[in-house]
Amino acid sequence: MNKKVLSYIKDNKLIKNGDKILVAFSGGPDSLCLLNILIELKNKLNIKIGAAHLNHLLRGKDAFKDEEFVKNICEENDIPCYIKRVDINKYAKEYRLSSEMAGRNARYDFFQEILDSKDFNKIATAHNANDQAETILFRLIRGTGLEGLGGIKVCRENKIIRPILCLSRKEVEQYILDKKLNPRIDKTNFEKIYNRNKIRLDIIPYIKQNFNEDIVQTLNRMSLLIQKDNAFIERIALKAYNKYCNRIDGDFLLNKELFSEEDSIITRVVRKALVEISESCYDFEMKHIYDILELFKKETGKVIDLPKSICAENIYGDIKLRKNLKNRVISIKNxxxxxxxxxxxxxxxxxxxxxxxxxxxxxxxxxxxxxxxxxxxxxxxxxxxxxxxxxxxxxxxxxxxxxxxxxxxxxxxxxxxxxxxxxxxxxxxxxxxxxxxxxxxxxxxxxxxxxxxxxxxxxxxxxxxx
Incomplete structure (x- = not known):
């Protein structure tokens, strides 16, 4: 198993000599597998390892037992451990997010805090091949584009890496047995109140039994092909973004000529501008992008509101993206x-x-x-x-x-x-x-x-x- 992961790390250039890796460590089977493999490969890769655990305060006493388990594992292996507690229900309510999205945001904010304050340069998460398959099906059901069908990237921003994305859940479970590890088990993973759990527990087993026994690997192969195709289109879209998008005093002006390009380019340019002005990747859906495309066809002066207090205005065919004026303080001396x-x-x-x-x-x-x-x-x-x-x-x-x-x-x-x-x-x-x-x-x-x-x-x- 170590050889397979080591080969995957090298093929995808995930880790460099001397990297300092912060492992996202929940204490569950996947993250325990990842942490243990990296510990065993530490000398070969010449890396330093630390672990970060976010207590979501969602599972009562079990959440604190998870926290204690993480501390003990880190002490046994003499690696630094960072723990934080966040009331995710309160966080979700405050920011008007689903509990799943709130948990994700809180985790990555915590990981970034550690990177900013401690001596780490990469975050390793324990996504495996089954997670990839579930993510693709989840996005397909909700509705997504080419990038969404590409699933989880093995590396993002040269900072977030997924070293065991090559392993199936079955391989992870076998590794846990072989190494006689005793991970924490999150009982909520078996509750069908979450859509992702329904995909894991019902849909994938049904597809395996009735259509394709190798569906997990099939979806993983598909994701790699789609990621390559999408990367090619993204390079073209970036050229269009640099050509048609201008930043003026914090606002973004999309030149009307952009809207004569192919839709696949327009939508990517608009999404990139929205991400840049809002500093968020997760608050905009395709419907918001299509709203902006429709705005281009409207009369000048027409304004629409978007998430993150962003608004878009048609200015004689150009589209201006700006922070909503309701949230601006403008001091004018008459x-x-x-x-x-x-x-x-x-x-x-x-x-x-x-x-x-x-x-x-x-x-x-x-x-x-x-x-x-x-x-x-x-x-x-x-x-x-x-x-x-x-x-x-x-x-x-x-x-x-x-x-x-x-x-x-x-x-x-x-x-x-x-x-x-x-x-x-x-x-x-x-x-x-x-x-x-x-x-x-x-x-x-x-x-x-x-x-x-x-x-x-x-x-x-x-x-x-x-």
Whole structure:
């Protein structure tokens, strides 16, 4: 058995010389088998081993007996042992998760805590070939895509490894007998109140008896083929993600051109963006991805809510993913007023911008490049009576854009220029005597433009604060 596992470890490059392996140790047959095999292979692999046990506080006295068993095994083998207790029912209620998902999250959070604070670089879990078969059937019944049918990966993120995924449950049980080990038995594994247990106790035995006696190995072979095919598609999807997805101030903008790609690429790009913005792999289902695909076909401004307080908005065909604005705190100072005679070398901080003002006396327009940048604009200082103000928009705001004779609503300008709704209330409006002279970075007004007859010029520079 050790030779089989050693060969599997080497073939899949799971462990390197000098690795420090943290074993997820429940005390049950699978994890005891894994721990014992790694202890016996420790010198050949030149590794260090530790064990981590999470007490879910679900099984009364038995849970504490499991905890004591784990401690004793680790002491007997002189390996470090880390134990934590988490009330999984309370955890599940707090985070609105199933008890199974809550347990999984709590375990991996605990394992990561140990990796971050202790001298370990990999986590070994005791999934076996039967677990793989059960996982594939479980996902198939619930509904899944190609990645889901690939089942459990032998290695994830070059950090989580499954060294006994090559062993069947029968082989694990035989190893336990041969080594005269006495694992803890979780009685809940035999209760048919859990769907996974029903698959283990009813469905797989039925398939073995009536269709395919080797169903476990058949599903494991299939998973390897699917994983290879999926890896190829994932590489193409990653190129599309880098091409079409842009991160802006923590939000993600999916370019409309993405949605002309094949569905298999689109769905993967959208899922990756959701995972990145939410920092969670487990809260999004295909229905959420399809909701975003449908959103692409809707009118601009349409917004949908997603799990993890994420929302998606159609912005003229592009899809913006962002943390829900209901959970954001945005501090906006409505207005700053200055006297005309107090502008020289003035710097105003407003809504995340630095606005710098300076007066260029007796300067000809011929000496300036009036269109050098959207962040630098020049105005006829002599037309300003007394007050310069910086504020955000008000309902009904209008101004006369450069080159036009009539006024236009600020709202319509934002719509025409495809400015996202959540950004419109932050954009500074520079006003002279209560008239809007510049929608900062966007449009300037006709009535304060610099001409050949202008003698004194007001220069305004707008910069984003770091």
């Amino acid at each position: 207005e700053i007023k200055l006297n005309k005679n107090d502008l020289q070398n003035k710097i105003i901080e407003f809504n995340g911008y630095n606005i710098k003002m300076s007066i260029l006396a007796n300067t000809s327009s011929d000496e300036l490049n009036l269109n050098e940048s959207n962040l630098i604009k020049y105005f006829n200082f002599d037309k300003i009576d007394s007050i310069i103000s910086v504020r955000t928009r008000l309902v009904g705001d209008k101004f006369m854009p450069l080159g036009m004779k009539g006024k236009k609503k600020i709202k319509d300008i934002f719509i025409d220029m495809k400015i996202p709704k959540e950004d419109r209330d932050n954009i500074p409006l520079i006003c002279f005597d209560n008239n809007i002279a510049w929608i900062a970075t966007l449009r300037v007004a006709e009535n304060y433009k610099v001409t050949k007859n202008t003698k004194n010029i007001l220069k305004i520079v707008v910069e984003r604060k770091e």
